[in-house]
Amino acid sequence: MAQSITSVELRRPPALSRAEVDALNARFETAHPTEIIEWAVDTFGTGLCLTTSFADTLLVNLSLAVDPDIEVVFLDTGFHFAETLDVMRRAMVRYEMNLRVERPGETAADLWTNGTDACCAARKVAPLERALAGRTAWLSGLRRDDSAGRADSSIVSIDRRGLVKVNPMAAWNPDDLAAYMTENDIISNPLLADGYESVGCWPCTERPDAGARSGRWTGTTKTECGIHL
Numbered sequence: 001m002a003q004s005i006t007s008v009e010l011r012r013p014p015a016l017s018r019a020e021v022d023a024l025n026a027r028f029e030t031a032h033p034t035e036i037i038e039w040a041v042d043t044f045g046t047g048l049c050l051t052t053s054f055a056d057t058l059l060v061n062l063s064l065a066v067d068p069d070i071e072v073v074f075l076d077t078g079f080h081f082a083e084t085l086d087v088m089r090r091a092m093v094r095y096e097m098n099l100r101v102e103r104p105g106e107t108a109a110d111l112w113t114n115g116t117d118a119c120c121a122a123r124k125v126a127p128l129e130r131a132l133a134g135r136t137a138w139l140s141g142l143r144r145d146d147s148a149g150r151a152d153s154s155i156v157s158i159d160r161r162g163l164v165k166v167n168p169m170a171a172w173n174p175d176d177l178a179a180y181m182t183e184n185d186i187i188s189n190p191l192l193a194d195g196y197e198s199v200g201c202w203p204c205t206e207r208p209d210a211g212a213r214s215g216r217w218t219g220t221t222k223t224e225c226g227i228h229l
């Protein structure tokens with residue numbers, strides 16, 4: 001997914017030049033996610049955090065093995081499946097996570113009265129902005145095989161804020177990923193085993209029998225909530 005830099009939204013000059021980003025993407029295309037995370041931790045230190053949707057604990061497991069103190073950000077929209085919150089609780093038991101849960105305000109827009117774009121803006125995008133304030137870089141679990149719209153996602157990019165966004169698993173071979181999950185007993189949302197393509201907020205996640213398109217927002221052209229744009 002091409003990620004443009006919108007100059008009016010940049011917080012600061014990016015920590016990497018375009019040439020450096022290109023070189024890193026070439027270097028990391030066949031690298032193990034651990035190598036990419038090690039580079040990110042060494043380069044950005046406490047300026048780095050990770051975000052997770054708790055569809056599984058893959059990125060958490062990989063990242064805490066490199067840096068146990070890295071901040072783990074979860075955006076609690078108020079509309080998560082009970083199964084997703086249970087993955088978070090199980091992860092809290094297994095890992096000594098430096099967990100930060102960002103929640104929307106009580107009067108945040110919601111999809112029922114304000115529509116999905118306003119709801120995602122209030123419940124996902126704005127909380128992520130708060131979590132990324134003061135950061136230089138962030139890790140995301142985005143993968144190219146998540147959806148057609150993510151098929152050309154970069155491993156390293158500069159996001160619209162001017163932050164370095166690192167997707168360590170973007171190019172990970174699915175077979176290697178599956179093997180890692182088994183070997184490391186990665187916690188996974190049981191809804192995925194039940195046939196869900198992806199797991200987001202319960203009102204907007206396609207049921208397995210819906211004829212999956214992107215896995216979300218059935219009957220609309222919307223494919224992203226905004227946090228990865």
Ligand code: SF4
Nearest residue numbers: 116119120123201204
């Ligand atoms: S995915 Fe749906 S419920 Fe969740 S924040 Fe977006 S519109 Fe709201």
